[in-house]
Amino acid sequence: MFFEFGPGALSGKHVLDATFRAYETWSFNCTPYWVDLERTDNISEGTGWPGPKQLDQMGDKYVSAGRGDLCSPEQPNKWIEFNDNPQETDENLTSTVRAFAAGKFPRLTLMLRAKDESEPRAWKRFDNNAELKVWYVHTPGVPTSVGAIPGTGTTATCRPASDPLTVTVDTPTVQARVQTKVEQNQGDEEGYLQAEFVMERSSTDTTSGTWSQVWSDYKPDSGWDPDGTLEKTTTTKRADGGLYRFRARTQSHWSYDGKSGDLFSPYSSWCYLRIDSTAPKEPTVTSNTPYTECLTNACDPHGGPGVAGSFTFGPNAADKDVKAYRWRFMSSKADATKTVNAKTVNAPLTVTDVKPGLGGTQTLSVEASDLKLDKDGRVRWGPPKYFTFKVGLPPEASGRWHFGELKPGTGTMTAADTATVGVRHHATLVGEAGTGGSTRARRGAGDYSLRLNDLTSDPAKQSGYAATASPAVNTQDSFTVSAWAYLTNASANRVVLSQAGSKSTAFALYYSTAYKKWVFNRADKDQSDPVFIRSLADAANPPLNVWTHVAGVFNTQGDTDKSNDTIQLFINGQPQGSPVVLASAAATYEPWAATGGLQFGRAVSAGAGVDHFFGLLDEAAVWQDPRSPQLMRDEDRLETDGVAANELVAHWDATISTSSGTKVAESPEDPDNPASTSFPYGRGGLALSGSGAALTGEDATALVLDGTAGYASVAGPVVDETGAFTVSARVRLNKATLDSKPVGYRGMVAAQATPVAKESSWALWVEKVADGVYQWKFGRTAVDSAGQVVDTAVAPAETPVGDKEFGTWVDVTGVFDAGQDFTADDGTQHFGVAQLYVGPFMQQGEEDPGLAAAQQGTGVLSAGRGSASGLTGHYLPGDLAKLRVWVGAMTADQVNTQIAEPST
Template identity: 25%
Template sequence: MINSTYPSQSYWSYDKQDCPDPYGSIQCAKVGYTNTPRSMIYRSLFSFGIGSLLHKHVQDAKLSMDTVYSWTNTDYGTQVRVTGGINSGTTWSNNSGSWGAVVATANSHAHDRVRRRTEWGVTKALQTASGGTSNTLTLGLRAVSESDVNNWKKFDAGTALLTVIYNSYPNAPDLLTVAGGPCLTGASRPYIRTLTPALKARLTDPDGTARLLKGTFYWWKLSGGTRNSTDSVAQGSVVAGQNANVTIPSGRLADGGVYVTQAIANDGIDDGQYSSTCEFQVDVTPPGGPSAVTSTDYPNDGQAHGGVGTAGTFTLKPPTSTPSDFAGYAYTLDAGTSAASATQVTANTSDHTATISINPVVDQAYNLRVWSRDKAGNFSTSPYIYAFTVRAGTGPDARWSFDDSAGTDISQHGNTMAVSGGTWTSGRGAYGKALLLDGTTSYAATSGSVATRDPQTGGPVTLHSNQSFSVATTVRLDSAAGSGQEVIVAQDGSRTSPFL
């Protein structure tokens, strides 16, 4: 309290115990003009912590307390005003001049000493304070007339309440993605190869999951565009902490356009802050195909070159008309592999070519299929096909890995083995497959002589056992017991086996 007659006196812990019976044990907050025991004007002040309300949307606020005494049994008004802060040194002299305009007025009486709850609407004052930086709000009570004893009142200070209904503004959406990619801007902005990209953002709210959220996404042209309600799409009923997912409708973006996108959350009461902006460029036009593929190791001249295990260098050349967002190439030797699944290689920045190395594993004719690729991930409609042939004679004439749970000759010379009585088990180190034989009756065998290719002509020839050749295998013996020969590989003959 502060007192006009004693302007230098602090009432921080003084003169509060003179409430009338039956309220002698409470602290009274005195307001108005009294002439007992002498002429004095009292005002009472209340300080409230509002740190948790800063930057919130205050929807309603009321100050209330009990009136326990008044000079008359007729209602008279008591005003609420915002004042300067208070402490143990607050006096009439250093505080009364800080009182602002009237916030609210409430009429009450209690001459009969019956408690009556008195309430002031202070919503505007709380809205103003919540937009500031101070963690406290001080509200003062003063009589409408400070020269009339009919306005004299006493309030129960212990019943003072500041009741606030507020809403927290949703947080700015975060973790934005465009077409599944990260949120980037400037030179790092992504190229996307769709006219209907998916947009995603996480929505959160300081008030938790109490209210479902709506996420609205806006987009506009980077050059000359602005955020507008027409170019927007929203998803509602999103639980706080979850993602809002939308798709820009067809017909709203143009091929080649550069756009900005941004999101905002709404909790049914308030909009939050806008998210950071993301940029993207639309590109749905595939680049032209590669203009050429060259290799001095494996020329495209219809002749066989190199050999199995001999790596060759190939140069991939860009389209005749190279787009500004040209990125690189995709290539494969597998006729069943698509551009997206093929090996990807980045073009160099100077002449947009790329150099690749291929190490043939089979002596045969190959078709190297090469596509152009732009930054959006578009591939040229058709591949450039570069044909070359690998010379025979350096790789194996026949080879069986058994990884396919069959006796396929992976040298591709056609020496398939028929498996009789064997079973399939995990390979060495649990990698691939292995053929498990019983050591007596089970076996794997070709149907005839081993076929291979002539190193000079590439035509089919038969491996002759009367010439030099070598055989190698990897075997794990279950047991070394017994006295007989443990034959791993053998070749049948008319009278005996040429080798065991």
């Protein structure tokens, strides 16, 4: 009998003890015989006798039950319990369940069998209600809210080495919020936790010095606190002028069966601070208009995102030589920091261009400087003054088209405008073959998109589009337009959105075959031969057959002065270049209102449709205001109830029957078309290499790779890698072959090649970091036009691959969150962070996960091989069951539900 368990509520717990119990209902006779409990590979509907491969002994029992009064004494039905016997080292139930709960493998499959199957009298029957009983303690998680309070205030912050926090007291306060690895359900016990703090000082009080520990502490001082408690402590006296760094980790305490112990999370990232009693003190900050400071019981909203506020910064009464101020918003580390110099030393300074990028409560951080240099040769800044105020919420979209009603086969030819502001502008579909809906849609299963013009080769029929009957946006005033585009043909200009006047298109958001870039343009006037002013994408040759978020912002700066009007293109939530000043680009420019309807998938010239789009459009929206960069990043995330959407765009499955011969087949699964026989995105199968790769397996079909020459490949890329994406593989490692590899060897699970040089733009791999020690990793590499590496981002696993992970299926997942901000080593702010999941758990590693340079892969996408350090190879010793890629950065919950597939 086989019993298979999903992690369920056990996920993220540290198992102290485990018991498996099965209910015996029949024995051949009254004589006891040995029953083994074995761990095996996983089962499926296709599993046949003798079942999957046996992996490890869990325990055994010498029993007989279920014959009732046929035996003397009577042998009624009975629960038979298996628990590790300390005297038998081959019994591994607890350690196996511990690894299972830690996410080292997605399913725990246990088999009951007679130890001697050649003995008929050993046969027994068990009911199907087996139980796994577990004693556990909460696994600690990396603490949050780690930071230092610069003076006597209450707001803490964490700064990088490139910009240490200035602290003017010699006993700074530090804080951390203790966490369990998995958030507890309401009403559940929430752990016994402490925060441990560790502080180091630089030997030279510069960032290039040697670091040594000078202080540590635990909070609370005695006892334990539950999950989510904010712990604060004050350091012992520290030296003035010293450069320090500190971090924290969560400790979880347990006691069971007369024993006790402690578990520790990985440390948080380092926070840097410099103690400088002579630095300028906290400046004064007063608001002018329109924003007002929040009071204890009142915080009224004013203004809005992108609406400039006026603030006056002044020196602290204790300072005599303040010469400059800098300010930033605390809502995003990557929001630009702006510096202003005082015209008069130690005098107040009024700043009128303080523009919050988001609505809601915002905290403005302001620091003063005397322009003296610190020991690192950088201008020193004093501790920040925090000013909290509330920003009015941004206007909602004045038009939004989900295209969710365009289910194929229904004949629906209208896309509803689902916005709630202003007048509705429903879009009517026009065209013959290929104009309608598609199951390939940006919000994932159950969603639909607008499909245009790529189902036929007849030019006469390649003229499909959708349009509103009247203007959906006033192009004379500030506006923003955006949509998700899946471009399948770049042989001509391909318009995503446009709106025309009587003679010309006022704006167009499109792919340009001349520039080979995405473009947002405006016409100077409504005339037959207008001057088009363009905001161009940073990168040329965007990939085809991928989802890309494109948007354009027209900004009149809230006034009637046409000389400062600008346009700017956004790709995947990121601004492209600098805003283009329209009057500077064309002296004839006038802001004018287009009188025609909003066009989806074409432009209008001289009354005729031109530049028709080929492919898919989805989630289009317009706003009658200039969206801030922060709001554009939010729109790119495509959130529903605060959770970003993702769409499966590639899925290869070696376990299905169509995977045979020389190809790993695409999964035929289409949730909106159960009768489908092919994956909707049609990437093609993974072609096996000439040697070293085979579709076979001891227990079920798998892609078996020899670690020397075997791999499988297909033409890539399958996602726009300047945006967010997720890649996951179900892999089984061959430890014997890995052991024969040199230290430093990388076994590539999956990788996408870069356009030039032998590097992978992204890769999942296992790395031999020492003899017998292996580590999962996910990374990204950016190269320049000559193929030289300019940046890398690596997310490693917290712990080495454990013994329980070898020889069994493990889910490893890489997530690239293009919207997550980080500060690079040089102090510059960027977006794009790599994350690794092993099973359902995100890993906290020591390596740099931020990618400061955008990179798009092209060419071969490989399973079992990749490129790194100028060499293509790095063959994987092991088996591959599935390889999947999504557009969108999955959250931990999405990884758990869509990849780890938990069950009770």
